[in-house]
Amino acid sequence: MILTVTESAKDYLTRMTQQNDKKFVNLAVKGGGCSGFQYEWTFTDEPDGRVFEDILVLDPMAEMFVFGCTVDYINELGGSYLTVKNPNATASCGCGESFAV
Secondary structure, eight states: OOEEEOHHHHHHHHHHHHHTTOSEEEEEEEEOSTTSEEEEEEEESSOOSEEETTTEEEOGGGHHHHTTEEEEEEEETTEEEEEEEOTTOSEEOTTSSEEEO
């Protein structure tokens, strides 16, 4: 499987698209961040890539960076956040927004 989206992530992404009056959330990987690459989240009405769980569009250029990843939504006492659990990452920053492969 290229990418797994947990139920909690799907629910969160659905709420966010409704609040932003969009149909999909797009996940891309861009160069930058403190570890070399960073995840980029945007909203869109037109999917330009593979669609997962009818809500998350994966940018075609990001596939090789997120193969086997799990997108999850964590809700803890200290806060809540969307995360990408990337088994391919050799390093990541403390905030989890950037990674190295």
